[in-house]
Each structure stands twice: as structure tokens, then as C-alpha cells.
Amino acid sequence: MRVQLIVGAAWRPRLDVVNPTKYGDAVVYTSEYPIFAVTVDVVCLTIRRDQLHVLLVRRGGAPYRGKFALPGGFVDVEEDLDDAARRELVEETGIDLTGLVIEQLATYGRPDRDPRQRTVSVVWLAVAPDLPETAAGSDAAEAHWVPVTEVEHRPRRLAFDHGAMLDQGLARARAKLEYTSLATAFCRPEFTIAELRRVYEVIWGSGLDPGNFHRKVTGVAGFVVPTGEQVRRGGGRPAQLYRAGPATVIQPPLLRTTFG
Amino acid sequence: MRVQLIVGAAWRPRLDVVNPTKYGDAVVYTSEYPIFAVTVDVVCLTIRRDQLHVLLVRRGGAPYRGKFALPGGFVDVEEDLDDAARRELVEETGIDLTGLVIEQLATYGRPDRDPRQRTVSVVWLAVAPDLPETAAGSDAAEAHWVPVTEVEHRPRRLAFDHGAMLDQGLARARAKLEYTSLATAFCRPEFTIAELRRVYEVIWGSGLDPGNFHRKVTGVAGFVVPTGEQVRRGGGRPAQLYRAGPATVIQPPLLRTTFG
């Protein structure tokens, strides 16, 4: 298959886009390769009111008008993929993840996944602490934090194949909780051990023994580092404050069995 | 940015490729979105002569002419991404992974990763049992199994960003060995416990205690199932034959610590 491109001034042809010719006032290049659009989508998770939430946007146009979708959009020509994910998140929801780590989840590229054109989407997983409501930017009007219980394992609830993306993101997050320090990403910069425990309890959906959890977490080198300060949050003994440590993998992992 | 496409007969325009007009005898469509090429690359691992090997192809043309690269190529317009990976592997190396599982590793898309044009590459991880030499198809003439010690952690040895892809694939394979049944994918359909142990020893680079390994592996439900048959391989007590079981995750995981 051969495709010919008439290209505007902003686009620089690459080496093996060959045979420039002229049709009228436009330059015509020829490419040997199929043409794709590339998008990014973001599964952005947080915990609000002791419930796991995902950031979704209501679609304004066809197809899937009125349905929820993951925030995302087209990658620019000279833009890195993770930069595109962060940019789209700000544009569509007002959430700025500068300084936070995002992780590539998978790439979805079934030929029929977008009825308009052949599109490949690189999906990213982001975890944010409990943030203020989605900033009301112009595009952000229809962005919402939705409890995952309302959309998980329901492929038809979300537009395109975003239901599968979300499920994969949730599975990844639950799994990485066991053997990485991902849980600290759900907390604010300084947190108590009990707040960290809440993260595990919410995401795994089971109660953990406070004493054992405290010992385990503080015993893993580099997982959490004490700030030396205390905090009083209502009745009970004040808790030590901690920051996320340099460790990224937890060895041995926190087990998800009974544990409490 | 606006891009206009002159498209040959094989390509079906999608909905929001709009404003078809005519230049001479060619139809011209206009797209709102940047244009990408999408490729697949495959990190295909196996064990030969007690060494971990990766399947590489010698590049015949520019850029990186003469350098080794991962097998891969352009995705067809109506082709699924994993199908493209399998097809390119057969075309370039003669290795047919029909029936075997391949796993998505990551997607590489830095704007400067291919000097010719903006290309996004979806990378796949494949694991094969010790196969016969790469079948000598026309394209397969320059395909070789290379010991990973010769190319690991040497970004400049491979073309493009394939060095990083390979390193990521090796890290993933070593990690998944601990908590999944990936090791059985390196074995032929029927294997002994000692052969399975060799897989771990070769990939982790350390000796394991035969007794403890045997107990551990046969004790995990669904990891390996005995065929009931025995096999004699030179001096020593005959070994039971096993097939890979239905289990895909190993709980609790095999640890990589001392263990022997």
C-alpha cells in the first residue's frame, strides 16, 4: 500500500518519505507505510472519603456522546508520550501531576477500536493524593472523580475500550501495592502509618492488623522515613509523621492474605 | 496542524477525515491530527546450551546498517498489534510462535527515536523453548540467536532504542520467573523438574538446591502436572515427566535469595 501526503508547513518530512512532487501549490510526499493516529489515555486513581476513585470525563461529541471516558487525546508531532499524557490530563481535567510518577500500562490498538480512523492508544497509570475538586478549566467542566465500584468490570459503561483499560489499571495498582511503595503515592507528602494503612484497606477491601502493619512498614528499609514531627487528629495518641522513602520495591512484599 | 492525505485505493478514510477534494486524479482528504507510523518489535528469548539467548536480526539498510536489531516491522492497516508481532517474527526469522503466549512489554515513542519519521513502536516479549536454528526464509538469512551476555546493558550495540527494549524485556522475564509460571515456557511440552530448575539457574545465574526446588515446584497447585511417564537421560535415577499446569501465578513466589 502506498500513501501520499500533502503536508503543511508545520510538518517536517523524514528521510524515506520520498518522491516529493507538486499538485497545484502543495508539495506531495509518498510514504511506504500505513498511517496511524496515536493517542494517550490516563487511568488516574485517588482515594476520596475512604473509597477508590477514578478520574473520568463526560464526552461532549460523537461517538459515545454523553458517556464517561478516560481523559486523553492526540499526541503532538514532536511530543513525548508521557508529556502528552500529562498535558491532556491538565487540559481535560485541570489535574496537574508535575513531580509525580506516571507509569505506562499498555497500548491498545485493535483495528476497530475507534470507528473514525485507525488509532493506537498508549494508556498510562497515574496515582494522586486526595486532591481538591477537579479545577474548573474550560475543558474541565465535565471532569469528575467517580467511585470505581460504579464502573469496574462494566465494559459498556465507558466509551471505546476504556472499560478494559480501567480494569487493567486497577488490577495493576492492586498488584503493585503488594511489592512496591505505590501506596505512598496515594498519600500527601507527609502522612501517618494509619493513613498509609487506610490506603491498603481501601484498595484491597479488607481490614489489616494495625500493630503488625506498623511493624512491617517501619521495618522495611527505605519505605517510609520519619519526619520527627507528630500530629494530633482527634481522640487518641498522636501519630508520628512520615515521608515516602527512596525504596521502590518492598522486600519481602506485604502479603494480601489474612494479615488481620 | 493540518495534514492532507492523498490516499491510494487500499485505504478507507474514517469519519473525521473530512473535506475530500481533488488534485488532478487523486482524492485529497484532510485530517486534524498528526500522522504516525506504528511498528512492533519483539524481544524473543530462549535457552540454548545453558545460556539465555535473544533473537536478533542484522540490519541490511540504513540507518544502523550492519547493526543488530530486534525483529519487527510496520503494523498493517487492518491488523491487530499482536498479530503484527507474530507475522514479523515469522517473516524476519522464520520463528513461528503460534500457540505460545506473547506479552506486551511497553511502547517506545520518543520523537527522535527514528531519524526518518515519527514512529511509535509497541514492544512484545516472547519466550520460546529451545528451537531448531532460525528457519532460513528469504528474510531470515540474517537472523541469529545471540547470547544475552553479549548485548545486555550495552545500549549502543543494537540499532535505534532496541538496547533499552531488550534490557526491559530481560528485567521483566527475570522478575516474572519469581511469581508466574513463565519458566515452563522455556521448556518443551514435557519436561523434568531438573530441566525446569536449569531454566531458573540460567536466568538468575545462581545454583538452586535440587531437593528444595523439587519440593517447592511440585507443591504449588497447578504449576506442573505429572504425565506419569519416566525418562532416562544418562547416568542417574530416571526422572518423572511433567507438563505445564493451569496455574499462571505462583503463590507463594519462588524466592531469588540464596535458596541453595
Add this chain to the structure above:
DNA sequence: ACAAAAGTGTTTGTGTTACACCCATGT
């Protein structure tokens, strides 16, 4: 008989679980 590989038994030590108990604050 001996070497070599397969597989089992047994001891020892480490880490998790369960739960009792003390600590420090708010009401």
C-alpha cells in the same frame, strides 16, 4: 562397585500472625 542424578527426611532458624497490653490524647 562406583558415580551421578532424582527425590525424601529432618533440623534449624527466620518471619508472619494473632492478640494482649501499654501509651498519649480528646471529651
Add this chain to the structure above:
DNA sequence: ACATGGGTGTAACACAAACACTTTTGT
């Protein structure tokens, strides 16, 4: 004083590491 949550002590238990030992073949 009492409730509430933070944090420590400790005994019971499970499991992996180390290694001795038995089984079954080839030479």
C-alpha cells in the same frame, strides 16, 4: 474516668534453607 487510636511485646506457628540420606539408573 473513659473512649479512641498509636504503637510495642510476645508466644504460636508456618515455612524456607541447609544438608544428610535413600533410590535408581549408567558405566
